[in-house]
Every structure is written in structure tokens, then in C-alpha cells.
Amino acid sequence: MSFRLFLVRVAIAVLFVLGLQSCESLDQLSAPMEPWLTSDELVVLVNQADPLSVQIGEYYQQQRQIPRRNVISVNFVPGRAELSPEEFQQLKEIVDAQVPAYVQAFALTWAEPYRVGCMSITSAFALGFDQAYCAGGCQLTKSNPYFNSRSHQPYQDLRIRPTIAIAAADFNAAKALIDRGMASDNTYPTGTAYLVSTNDKNRNVRAAIYPQIKQYLSSRFNIETINANVLQNKPDVMFYFTGLAEVNELTSNYFLPGAIADHLTSFGGMLTDSSQMSSLRWLEAGATGSYGAVVEPCNFPQKFPNPGIVMTHYLNGDTLLEAYWKSVAMPGQGIFIGEPLARPFATYQ
Numbered sequence: 001m002s003f004r005l006f007l008v009r010v011a012i013a014v015l016f017v018l019g020l021q022s023c024e025s026l027d028q029l030s031a032p033m034e035p036w037l038t039s040d041e042l043v044v045l046v047n048q049a050d051p052l053s054v055q056i057g058e059y060y061q062q063q064r065q066i067p068r069r070n071v072i073s074v075n076f077v078p079g080r081a082e083l084s085p086e087e088f089q090q091l092k093e094i095v096d097a098q099v100p101a102y103v104q105a106f107a108l109t110w111a112e113p114y115r116v117g118c119m120s121i122t123s124a125f126a127l128g129f130d131q132a133y134c135a136g137g138c139q140l141t142k143s144n145p146y147f148n149s150r151s152h153q154p155y156q157d158l159r160i161r162p163t164i165a166i167a168a169a170d171f172n173a174a175k176a177l178i179d180r181g182m183a184s185d186n187t188y189p190t191g192t193a194y195l196v197s198t199n200d201k202n203r204n205v206r207a208a209i210y211p212q213i214k215q216y217l218s219s220r221f222n223i224e225t226i227n228a229n230v231l232q233n234k235p236d237v238m239f240y241f242t243g244l245a246e247v248n249e250l251t252s253n254y255f256l257p258g259a260i261a262d263h264l265t266s267f268g269g270m271l272t273d274s275s276q277m278s279s280l281r282w283l284e285a286g287a288t289g290s291y292g293a294v295v296e297p298c299n300f301p302q303k304f305p306n307p308g309i310v311m312t313h314y315l316n317g318d319t320l321l322e323a324y325w326k327s328v329a330m331p332g333q334g335i336f337i338g339e340p341l342a343r344p345f346a347t348y349q
Contacts, residue, residue: 004287010042016247018085022210024331025232034316035152036152036322036343037104037152037321037340037341038341039067039070039341040170041102041105042070042072042104042106042109043065043070043071043072043095043099043100043103043106043107043161044057044060044066044070044071044072045057045072045074045107045109046071046074046109047074047075047109047110048074049071049075049076049077049125050078050079050110050245052110052168053109053110055171055174056109056168056178057071057109059171059174059175063182064178064182064341069100070100070103072090072095074095075105076091078110078307079112080113081113081114081147081266081270081272081273082117083113083115083121084117085117088116088117088121088124088129090322092102092129095125101155102260102298103155103161104152104153104155104162105154105155105161105162105163105164105321105322106126106155106162106164107163107165107340108122108125108164108165108166108167109165109166109174110165111165111167111169111337112271114165114270114271114294114335115270115295117129117134118133118134118135118332118333119133119294119332120269120294120332120333120335120336121163121294121335122163122164122331122336122337123159123163123185123335123338124267125163126163126331127144127160127331130142130332133272133330133331133332133333134295134332134333135286135297135332135333138298138300139298140302140330141330141332141333143330144161144329144331145326146160146162146326147323147328147329148306148309148327149326152318152322161302162321162322162325162336163322163336164289164325164336164340165249165336165337166178166338166340167271167280167337168280168283168338169272173283177283177288177338178339179183180257180286180342181257181258181288181338181339181340181341181342182339183257183258183339184258184344185344185346186259186344186346187258188344188346189256189257190236191222191238191259192222192223192224192234192236192237192238192239193217193222193223193238193239193241193311194224194226194231194239194240194241194332195207195213195214195223195225195226195236195239195307196228196240196241196243197227198229199229202241202243203243203244203245204243205299205301206241206301206306207243209306209307209308210225211287213307213308213311216308217308217315220315221238221315222289229248230247230321231253232249232250232252233249233252233253234254235253235254236254237253237254237255237259237286237287238258238344239260239307239310240259240260240261240287241262241263241264241305241307242263242264243264243275244263244265244277245263245265245266245277249264250281250285252281252347253286255285257298257341257342258343259291260287260288260314260323260324261282261287261289261290262279262282262304262305263279264304266293267293267294267296269291269292269294269335270292270294271292271337279291279335279337281296283337288305288338288342289336289342290337290338291305291328291334291336291337292334292335293332293334293335294334295332296333297333300330302328302330303328303329303331303333303334304328305327306326306328310323310324310327311323314344314345315345316345316347317343317346319341319342319343320338320339320340320341321338321341322336334341
């Protein structure tokens with residue numbers, strides 16, 4: 001990214017405010033108010049023109065016991081990064097005509113396309129295509145109504161269906177991802193959250209709230225703040241947040257099943273053709289969920305996951321999809337990827 005110095009300073013100032021407000025709310029989120037997202041409330045979208053999407057959809061439906069009525073087929077030319085807003089709207093109308101009213105969230109089964117015009121495809125399915133969620137240059141966008149919410153019925157309460165892509169380059173990678181998510185359920189892992197502060201000043205803006213996150217959450221989970229560009233040879237990674245265009249030594253670490261990891265940079269969400277590190281690399285290294293920008297977001301922290309918020313909701317028993325979606329204040333330009341129903345920290349039996 002190339003930004004004027006004042007923009008960086010503004011972003012850091014905003015991050016401090018957002019972080020302090022968020023961390024103040026972390027104490028109040030002691031437990032979910034309602035049951036978590038279930039397989040009955042998730043629709044799996046499959047592109048019949050994409051054999052890999054079909055294969056992923058079938059495996060996921062079987063493994064998570066998704067009701068057959070919750071698997072919806074669409075048909076569009078695969079192998080491209082972007083859908084036009086017009087083509088997307090046609091697909092969305094087909095889906096909306098079939099989706100049961102009780103469904104609260106969507107899971108896509110492809111890595112491409114990852115974008116709809118100026119929005120990510122996960123945000124477009126969740127929020128509807130809307131230019132207000134886009135930005136021309138370094139500007140803020142429309143906010144996420146689900147941000148830091150205690151709701152577990154987002155469609156019922158907010159009329160949105162949070163969406164994540166079970167994204168992979170091949171079936172073996174998708175199968176491993178799904179299997180990790182399932183293996184994480186109800187395990188209450190005792191790993192470590194690594195909050196990594198790098199020397200990349202433009203991308204390291206989230207580090208400003210690392211001290212507050214550690215203050216509020218260290219009694220609940222082991223947290224280490226690391227001042228380095230590289231995290232390596234760690235055997236217990238449950239959370240890993242950093243800010244770099246390229247993250248090295250990923251495969252030297254062991255990610256626990258259910259792990260969440262992402263890097264703040266411009267184009268991590270360009271899953272198949274990024275000039276920077278694709279967010280898919282996190283999943284291939286063993287993480288179960290990640291996030292990245294599909295178009296230039298500038299380094300506004302609101303457009304990326306707030307580590308304290310995603311950790312809090314995950315530790316409170318939310319599924320990966322719920323916790324991640326609740327952590328991004330302005331998700332229009334970013335894509336969520338991973339296994340939606342992973343739930344390591346169950347609080348309801």
C-alpha cells in the first residue's frame with residue numbers, strides 16, 4: 001500500500017477509538033444470549049458448472065449433515081475472479097427464491113469468483129450488492145449491521161445472511177479444511193493467540209490495540225504479543241493476526257483445528273491472482289478461517305477483523321462464521337473464507 005502519512009495517522013487514531021470501545025464491550029460479552037448457528041440454518045451454494053464446487057458441496061453436506069433442502073444449485077461460468085453486478089443479481093434472485101426463511105447464513109463452495117464489482121462475493125451475498133459498501137479511493141464505507149452483535153439469528157434480527165466461502169484450490173485442500181473444522185468442535189483448545197506487530201507501518205495499524213486485547217482477554221486465553229515480521233516454529237497457534245503483504249514461515253507453525261488467522265494488506269482476498277499473499281495460504285498452512293480484501297481498502301482498521309472482537313465471540317461459543325463476521329465493522333471489500341460451523345469453544349451442551 002502507498003498512503004499519505006496523514007492517512008496512516010488518521011487510521012491509527014481511529015483504531016485506538018474503535019479498539020478501546022470494542023474492548024470495553026468485551027467484558028460485557030460473557031456468554032451468548034441465544035443458541036449458535038446450526039447446520040439446519042446454513043444454506044450451501046454450489047455452482048453446477050464447476051466440478052470442484054460440486055465436489056466440495058457434496059462432501060460438506062454429508063460431513064456436516066446439512067439438510068438436502070439447504071443445498072442450492074446455481075450455474076455460472078467458473079474460473080474467473082469477478083462476477084458483474086448484473087450477473088450476480090440474477091444469481092441472487094435465483095437463490096432468494098429457494099432459500100427457506102429460517103436460514104440464517106450462506107456457505108459458498110468456490111474460490112472463484114471472489115468478487116462482485118467493487119464488493120467481495122461473501123459480502124454481496126450477505127448484504128446485497130450495494131455501492132455504499134464500496135469505496136473509490138481511501139474512504140470509509142457503509143457499516144456492517146452485524147458488527148459486534150450478540151444476535152445468533154442475523155436474518156431474523158437484521159435481514160442479512162452472513163456468508164463465507166469454503167475456498168480451496170483443489171478437493172484435497174477443501175477436505176482437509178472441512179475435516180479440521182469438524183475436528184475442532186467442542187475441543188476447548190488451550191493454544192496461543194499470537195498478536196504479531198511488524199515493522200510495516202502501513203499494515204501494522206491493528207497493533208495499536210494489542211495491549212487492550214491482552215488486558216481484557218488474557219485471563220481467558222493465552223495471548224502473546226510478538227514484535228517481528230516472522231512467526232515460526234510455534235506448536236500451538238489458535239489465533240494469528242499480523243500486518244504484512246507477504247507472511248513467511250507459515251508452514252513452520254502448527255495451527256490447531258479451528259484456528260483463525262489473517263494478515264492486513266491490500267489484496268489478500270484476491271484468492272487466485274493476488275500480487276500479494278493470498279488468504280488461501282493461511283488455510284493451506286492449517287488455519288480453519290481467514291479474511292482478505294478483494295479490492296484496495298486502504299489501511300482503515302474498520303475494514304479488517306478486530307482481533308479482540310473475533311476472539312471474544314469465538315471464545316463465547318460462536319461458530320467461526322459468526323465470530324469472524326461480527327469482527328469486521330466495514331466488510332464490503334473483504335472476503336471471509338473457511339469452515340463456517342467450526343466451534344471449538346462450545347458454551348451450550
